[in-house]
Structure formats: structure tokens, C-alpha cells
Amino acid sequence: MTYLLSLLAVLLLASPLNASSRSISFPQALKIAFENNLDIKIADLDKDFGKTFVHTAESVYDTTFTALTDWKDDRDKPVSALLSGPQNKTANVNVGLTKKLWLSGTTLDLQFKNVYKETTATSSTNPLYWDPRLELNITQPILKNFLGLNDRRNLKIGYLKEKIKNLSAEQKISTTLASVAKLYWEFSAAQETVEIKQQALEHAQKLYQANQKKIKLGTIEETDLLASHANVLARENDLLEAQNHWQLIHEKFKNALQEKSPMILTPKDALSFEEEKFEKNTALKKAFQARKDFLIAKEDIESKNLDLKVSRNALYPQIDLVGTIASNGLNKHYNDALSDINSFDYPTYYAGVSVKFPLGNNAAQSTYLQSRAEKLNALYTFQKLEQEITLDIDQKIRTLSTEAEKAKTSGKIKKLLKQKMFQEEKKFNQGRSSINFVIQFQEDYLNSATQHIQSLLEYQKTVIDFRKSEGTLLGYYLKAIL
Numbered sequence: 001m002t003y004l005l006s007l008l009a010v011l012l013l014a015s016p017l018n019a020s021s022r023s024i025s026f027p028q029a030l031k032i033a034f035e036n037n038l039d040i041k042i043a044d045l046d047k048d049f050g051k052t053f054v055h056t057a058e059s060v061y062d063t064t065f066t067a068l069t070d071w072k073d074d075r076d077k078p079v080s081a082l083l084s085g086p087q088n089k090t091a092n093v094n095v096g097l098t099k100k101l102w103l104s105g106t107t108l109d110l111q112f113k114n115v116y117k118e119t120t121a122t123s124s125t126n127p128l129y130w131d132p133r134l135e136l137n138i139t140q141p142i143l144k145n146f147l148g149l150n151d152r153r154n155l156k157i158g159y160l161k162e163k164i165k166n167l168s169a170e171q172k173i174s175t176t177l178a179s180v181a182k183l184y185w186e187f188s189a190a191q192e193t194v195e196i197k198q199q200a201l202e203h204a205q206k207l208y209q210a211n212q213k214k215i216k217l218g219t220i221e222e223t224d225l226l227a228s229h230a231n232v233l234a235r236e237n238d239l240l241e242a243q244n245h246w247q248l249i250h251e252k253f254k255n256a257l258q259e260k261s262p263m264i265l266t267p268k269d270a271l272s273f274e275e276e277k278f279e280k281n282t283a284l285k286k287a288f289q290a291r292k293d294f295l296i297a298k299e300d301i302e303s304k305n306l307d308l309k310v311s312r313n314a315l316y317p318q319i320d321l322v323g324t325i326a327s328n329g330l331n332k333h334y335n336d337a338l339s340d341i342n343s344f345d346y347p348t349y350y351a352g353v354s355v356k357f358p359l360g361n362n363a364a365q366s367t368y369l370q371s372r373a374e375k376l377n378a379l380y381t382f383q384k385l386e387q388e389i390t391l392d393i394d395q396k397i398r399t400l401s402t403e404a405e406k407a408k409t410s411g412k413i414k415k416l417l418k419q420k421m422f423q424e425e426k427k428f429n430q431g432r433s434s435i436n437f438v439i440q441f442q443e444d445y446l447n448s449a450t451q452h453i454q455s456l457l458e459y460q461k462t463v464i465d466f467r468k469s470e471g472t473l474l475g476y477y478l479k480a481i482l
Helices: 002-014 026-036 038-061 146-217 222-256 280-290 292-313 334-343 362-429 435-470 473-481
Strands: 021-024 064-074 088-100 107-119 128-141 264-267 318-328 347-356
Touching: 021 026, 026 038, 026 146, 026 473, 038 088, 038 146, 128 146, 128 334, 146 222, 146 264, 146 292, 146 435, 146 473, 222 264, 222 435, 280 292, 280 362, 280 435, 292 362, 318 334, 362 435, 435 473
Parallel strands: 021 264
Antiparallel strands: 064 088, 088 107, 107 128, 128 318, 318 347
């Protein structure tokens, strides 16, 4: 802790006068990143973007309101005064509602039309009249988009695309949190490395100070003093390098947490080793249930399959049953004309079949072939990903086992070399060893201590990578921070 305090003192002197420090635990770092990290904010926006697919697909069922009003005053010279007077006035006021039904795909078009006419033609029996008309037009597809099947498929595709976007966003969040987690433990490792290098420097300084006394007593050679002095300078360089690395990691860590203030952050949690055991079949089962890229590939197959069905149906001719039922009125008084509509005394019935089919049909053929290729591509991608996940889990478990053994062994090596270093220093003080051996063993211990920290860091990173490969990382971290 004294070494950390000395490091903070140096950093505070190099920072603005109002800079303060804050110690952050691992869960706190994840929580801050989850709330502030820009990559996570962008991923959240992707979720909102996914909703647009559903809105677009649902828009086919939107009710559409239409309105038209116009006025025409025709004073052209007529061909015959009997048929048309020198002045003809016409006004139209029309409103309508159009709606496609979800269950049957039927399009209903309700129109309320109002025509006002006034003429000076001498032969006209109704020189001024209102002609309101209420009609319902019905269109029912019976081959292409049969019973609105394609519309419902497109709606389902919209929901699938929204789900894929959400899964993709969660995958990005998981990747970002994994990066922040690794960065936290790199920060912790950098802090411990500074402490180790500081201890090594102090150890070298003590040896040098002791040798300065011994040279005066004549118990050591001048070369021993020079060697111990050079050892101090080497340890100072090591410490400077470690402190510089700490500052670089510190800046990256603050950036990941979007910390803009001059505050100095320090990791509260130190690296430790707690071996975790994972079983391959269990991990594979979790991966196939939780990995976002696997779920995305799975949903993409279903989406592409629906696309193929839609494009196959689009190859058919467009054959629609069409029908109209209407009632109109005719009177110089508008209210009386409306009464004619209500009485349904003047109905109109119409039924027909509409056929539309491009003779070449190249566009539909092209879309169908593309959809078929995309479905096969999605299927092969899914199968390939399934194999990659199986291999990835297998390799990650082996790597975990290897890194765990390295962490255990490096800890033992560190302990043994520390004992050896103290024993060699004791022998040197007794005149039974040379300064070169002492410096060498100090160097060996320093390297072993640094290597042990790196082994702990690599194991922690491997655990993070494994949970990410297993698809459980996001849930594991959210449980820790929420």
C-alpha cells in the first residue's frame, strides 16, 4: 500500500491542483461502463432501430385517409346550346378510408363522393343538382399474396429482424463489457507491477547502501560497488517503464468509463487466482442456448426461409376478385340527396376478376433465385458457426487448464526464487557469494514476480473469453452490477 500511495503522490503532483483520486471495484467499473460507455449507448440505439422493421411491416395494415376537393367553372364556347350552356360549374368533395384486413388480406376502400353540378344548358332537366355517392370497393387476392399470406410473412420477418437487431446489440454490449473487464484487470496488473518494481528498487538501494559501507571497510571490491550501483539504475528504469505503462492503462480505463474529469482512478480489486472448472458438454449446451451470434444465425435462417416463400409466391400471376357496392342520390337539395343514399333505392353492384401478369416475369424470377441463394448461405453459415463454436469451446477449456497451471506454477517459482534471493544475499553478507550472483537472483525474482502477475492476468482474461464464448458473460456481469 505504501508503494501505491507513493505512486498516487507522484501522479497528483503531475496532475491539476484540484485532481482527486478514487478507488473503483470491479463491479463498480462494469456498472459505470454499462451506464456511460459510448459503444454501449450505440448498441442501445440499435435496439430502437430494430423496431423500425416491425413498423414498416405493420404499415401495410395502416388505415389511409384520402380527401379531394375541387371546383371548376367552365365557360368554354359549347358545341351545342342544347347539350351544354355557356356556363357549367362542377364541384367535388370526396373523402375515403382504405384498410387492409390482417386475417384475409382483403382491401376495403370506403369512398364518400359528393358532386355538385350547375349548368345553363337549355336541354338540361336538372340544371342544378347534388350527386352524393357512398361506395365500398373490395379487393381480394386469390393467388399472389393469397389471403394476405405474404403480408403476414413480411410482418413475421419484421419481428425476426427486430429480434436479430436486439441480439446483435446485446452481443456488442457483451463485447464492450468484456473489453472493460480485461482493461480493469490490466489496470490492476499494472498497479501491482509498479509495486513490484518499486520493491525491487528499494531492495537494490538497500544493497547499494550496504555496499557503500562495506567498501569503506574494505570487505568488498570496487567492482562490487559499481555493479550494485548499476543495479539501482536498472531498477529505476524498470520502475519508470512500469509507471509509464500504468499511466497509459489509466488513460484508456478512464476513456472506457467516459470519465472526463482530472480525477485519478485506481483499481480496488487485486488480481487473485481462484481456479474455475468448466465441463465441455455443459458449456456447449449453454453456448447453443445463449450465444448471441448463434441465435442470430438461427433467426436469420427462419427469416430467409420466409423471404423465399414470399418470393416464390410472387412468381404467381396477380389475380384479384374485385367488387363494389354503392348507393347514390340525386337532388337539388343536398339533404334530400343524402336521404336517397340512406334509402338504398339506387344501388350499384359490381363484381369482376382482375388479372395482372408480366410475360417475362424476370424481376420476380431474379428475386426468387436471390432469396434461395440467401437461404442456403444462411444455412451453411449456421452449420459453420455450429462447428466453430464446438471447436472454440474445446480450445478455450484447454487454454483455461493451461493458464491455470501456469498461474499455479508461476506462484511457486516466485516463492522459491524469493527464498533463493534472500539466501544469496545472506551468503553475500557473509562473504560466501559474489555481487553478480546477488544481482542475478534479484533479477530472477523480479522477473518471476512480474511473470506471476502476467499469469494471473492471462488466466483472468481467459475466463472472460470463455464466458463470452459460452454466451453467459453478459448475464453474469449484469447480475453482478444490477
